[in-house]
Amino acid sequence: QPVLTQSSSASASLGSSVKLTCTLSSGHSSYIIAWHQQQPGKAPRYLMKLEGSGSYNKGSGVPDRFSGSSSGADRYLTISNLQSEDEADYYCETWDSNTVVFGGGTKLTVL
Amino acid sequence: QLQLQESGSGLVKPSQTLSLTCAVSGGSISSGGYSWSWIRQPPGKGLEWIGYIYHSGSTYYNPSLKSRVTISVDRSKNQFSLKLSSVTAADTAVYYCARGWGYCTTDWGQGTLVTVSS
Numbered sequence: 001q002p003v004l005t006q007s008s009s010a011s012a013s014l015g016s017s018v019k020l021t022c023t024l025s026s027g028h029s030s031y032i033i034a035w036h037q038q039q040p041g042k043a044p045r046y047l048m049k050l051e052g053s054g055s056y057n058k059g060s061g062v063p064d065r066f067s068g069s070s071s072g073a074d075r076y077l078t079i080s081n082l083q084s085e086d087e088a089d090y091y092c093e094t095w096d097s098n099t100v101v102f103g104g105g106t107k108l109t110v111l
Numbered sequence: 112q113l114q115l116q117e118s119g120s121g122l123v124k125p126s127q128t129l130s131l132t133c134a135v136s137g138g139s140i141s142s143g144g145y146s147w148s149w150i151r152q153p154p155g156k157g158l159e160w161i162g163y164i165y166h167s168g169s170t171y172y173n174p175s176l177k178s179r180v181t182i183s184v185d186r187s188k189n190q191f192s193l194k195l196s197s198v199t200a201a202d203t204a205v206y207y208c209a210r211g212w213g214y215c216t217t218d219w220g221q222g223t224l225v226t227v228s229s
Contacts, residue, residue, distance in 0.1 A: 095214035098171035
C-alpha cells in the first residue's frame, strides 16, 4: 500500500508562486495522484489528476494559476500569482489494489 | 451538475451504529466507471478514506475499519449509504460522500458532522 508524505505547512507572499510537494513511498514512484484543496470551513475540492510523466488534468473551473508536475516519486502542485483565497489545506490522494490513501495535508499560508 | 448531499444522525451514542445517506443528483449512481465513496475528517485532522462502492456493486473498505463498515447503494433512490458499527469517540468526524472516476475522487459533498457522545 502506498504512503504519501506532505510537508505540514508552507507559506508564500501574495502574488508570488509556491510549489507544494507530495512524495510517494518506495516502490510506488509511478503512481498517479490527485490534488485537492480545502479552504477553511469548507469541503475539499478536486484540483487535478497528476501522472508520473507530469501530465495533468484539472477539474472544472480550476484557475490556470494551478499546475502540476512530477519528478521521480515527487508530485508537485504549483500555484502562481497567489491570491488570498488560495490560503487552504492541500491534500494529495492516490490508490492501489482498491485502497485509497491520502497524504497528511499541507497548510498553505498566504502572507 | 453533480450534487452530493449527506444526511443522517448528527449525534450517535457510543457502541451504537452510525448511519448516513448520500443523495446523488445531476447524475446516475448506476453510470459505469464511477466509484461512490465515504471519507471522513476528525476535527482539526486530515482526510481518511472509509471505503467505496463501485458502479458494479463491488465494495472496498479501509482495512482499519473493514470489520465495522458497510456501504450499500439504493439505485431506485439514486443514493448510497454508510453504516459504521460499534462507534467510539474516535469516530467523531465530518463525514463526506464523494464520487470518483475510477478510483480518483473528483466530486465532494458538503460534509456532515457526526459526534459520538453519550
